[in-house]
Amino acid sequence: MGHKNSKSYSLSAKTRSNLPLSLISFKINESLPRNHPQSMTEIPSGIHTYKLPLTPIESTKIIENYVVVWFGRNIDEDRNSINQIRRVAHSFQLxxxxxxxxxxIVKLKDExxxxxxxxxxxxxxxxxxxxTSQLNAIYILSNDRLQDELWIKQFGKIKGTFTHMESICKKLKDKLFLSEEDIIPIEVLDATTIIIQYLIKKILLDEIVYHKKSRKRLIKYARQQHANELDTIKEFEENYIPSKVIWWYTRKCFLYVAMNKAFHTHDIEFIIKMGFFIRDLHRQINQSDYEIDNQNESIVYRGQGISEHELEMLKNNKNGLLSFNNFxxxxxxxxxxxxxxxxxxxxxxxxxVLFQMKINSSIKSISLEKLSYDLNSESGILFSIYTVFRIDEIKQVDEKIWLIDLILTNDSDQQLQDYFRSVERIENKTAWQQLGFYFIQINxxxxxxxxxxxxxQSNAxxxxxxxxxxxxxxxxxxxxxxxxxxxLLHYKKSLEIYLTISLSDDSSLYSxxxxxxxxxxxxxxxxEAMENYKCALxxxxxxxxxxxIKVATVYYHIAEIYNAQGLFIxxxxxxxxxxxxxxxxxxxxHLTLANTYNRxxxxxxxxxxxxxAFSYYEKTLKIQKKYLSLNHSTLAETNYHIAMxxxxxxxxxxxxxxxxxAVNIARHSLESxxxxxxxxxxxxxxxxEKTLIGVLPNGPVDV
Structure with a gap:
């Protein structure tokens, strides 16, 4: 029989326009998720992401990228001066x-x-x-310094007059070197960020297959983004070899700038584009025979600027973990x-801030003395990406200068070990599968x-x-x-590939x-749905x-289709x-059974x-009363079914x-x-009205 006010619910959350309005069904939220892939399991209990922020606590300062411009009459003929500037500035316009x-100048945005x-x-x-806000500094090249000094004092951005380009290049080198050294972001780590960094590192260094086309993709991108360095890019294209990777990195050309920016912005796409270069750099560091002076412990330093917010963040996380998000x-x-x-x-x-870092031989590093582009790098030491330190003492040593002691950790650190073990609970074969799965599980x-x-897309x-x-x-x-x-497009593509490497009845094809x-x-x-469900079955x-569980799920969906087709038997x-x-x-x-009994x-x-029908609804109600509160809205629906x-x-x-x-329960469980x-x-x-019975057999249900 039908009823003009009856309501049809779909157990599988699908609207069935061909079902009579008198057919009542519903979906219980606690039941087995019938219409979701069964291959995606829950996040392992060892990963306590609910305790931690999902957004990394990272550097808040704005990176300043500089472009050097030289303006004058007939200066394009001064090739010697142009070459001097090019050796200093990675971004140069004439x-x-x-x-x-x-x-x-008008078009400049971030630079x-x-x-x-x-x-x-x-x-x-x-x-x-x-x-102009984009203008940071002006250098005057002039043979008449006395005359120039009469007016330059009016303009604070003028840094002086110079008679030789060598003097300007020295100033530029100091300016650019200090600014670029300052842009490596720091990050206080929680469980989420540690796991993500750990997996990204494994993907970049161990899993992606790099071909010649990997370098070609990077070069194509570099030509689009760094048109002022076409000569350098061409040199890289023709002469790059892995054994010279540190020489190229310390040259501070487009590679250095692009990598810093990618790690600062967490640009996974570009990090993977540079993956072959990152891997080569990591390998050269790890193949190093450099040894620290003391077998037990040594000290290295890093000076840079941080925001006041970052300083407070470090103070509030004493004994916590910190990483520098780059080499x-x-x-x-x-x-x-x-x-x-x-x-x-x-x-x-x-x-x-001056970071004072205690290091030991457990983590590889490399001296830049004989490998750097800059011959004056004998005191430089380079570590690989995502090096992790524990925050120790923090104290102020001068006006707006702080000393921060860091202690290098290694994989044997107990806290890191706990996080790495939680990654192992993510049952996937590769790090990129684990990372993708992890992203899904934290929404x-x-x-x-x-x-x-x-x-x-990168064919990685x-x-x-x-x-x-x-x-x-x-x-x-x-x-x-x-x-x-x-x-559907990607599932079909996946099936097509699987069928070329597996038997048609391989259990992995079920999902x-x-x-x-x-x-x-x-x-x-x-x-089409029926055909694929039967293949899965x-x-x-x-x-x-x-x-x-899988058997029950597929039979259930097949039954849903037959029901929708009117094939009720x-x-x-x-x-x-x-x-x-x-x-x-x-x-x-169990509520899953109540779900099926109801259907x-x-x-x-x-x-x-x-x-x-009543015998099955009665079984449904019996289970629901066992597991649901007396005023649960689902009980109202089931009583409504039985009434009909x-x-x-x-x-x-x-x-x-x-x-x-049904009315009494609904009034106590639903909005008015x-x-x-x-x-x-x-x-x-x-x-x-139909039966002239106006007596309520039961009083209100207690809340």
């Missing part, structure tokens, strides 16, 4: 036209301008652009590092998707099984975002067929070890098969076998009894304006 210079002027009209130019460039000379710390005070937003779906797309893996897994995970993520078209069936089901393409039934048979497997693995009062009762109600069943049997007094229970309350009230009112 202008002889004043309009082109102004247009260039700061260091301007060299060698023109009789320098005073006029300076007065026009001195207030760590340190110095054995304390005074040299202290100079960098003092230079930071020139920026009013920064505080100078960072966009990061997981980005990781998978980068790896797929040439392993067929890995490619199949990549496509499968992208299918899963797009399904989560309800992008069914792209989800692929199941998920493809699920998408077709959502799209109401029932025939065939695989799981012929597995060496039959997973009864077939639907009941498959629901019963699902129930049979569930009864073998779950207690008889079977709904089908019997639809074919007007009201007695059998008794109405079908024309036992109206019983129908009114259960309808009244909830549509379900009105639905149950209207149905109860109609039953009373």
């Amino acid at each position: 202008f002889t036209d004043i309009d082109e210079l102004f247009a260039f 700061k301008l260091l301007l060299i002027l060698s023109d009789p009209f320098a005073q006029k130019i300076v007065s026009s652009i001195h207030q 760590l460039w340190t110095n054995t000379n304390r005074d040299t590092s202290l100079q960098f710390a003092y230079s930071a005070r020139n920026n009013p937003d920064l505080i100078g 960072e779906f966009d990061k997981a998707e980005l990781l998978y797309r980068i790896l797929l 893996t040439d392993d067929s099984e890995q490619l199949a897994v990549l496509n499968e995970r992208l299918g899963f993520l797009y399904n989560k975002k309800n992008n069914l078209i792209d989800s 692929i067929y199941f998920n493809i069936g699920n998408i077709f089901h959502k799209q109401n393409n029932l025939n 065939n695989i799981i039934l012929h597995s060496l070890k039959i997973d009864l 077939e639907a009941i048979q498959n629901y019963q098969s699902s129930l049979e497997s569930e009864l073998k693995i779950a207690p008889h009062r 079977i009762g709904a089908v019997f109600y639809q074919i007007k076998d009201f007695i059998t 069943t008794f109405a079908g049997l024309q036992q109206y007094r019983k129908a009114i009894e259960y309808a009244a229970l 304006n909830d549509d379900n309350i009105r639905l149950y009230e209207d149905y109860l009112h109609e039953l009373r």
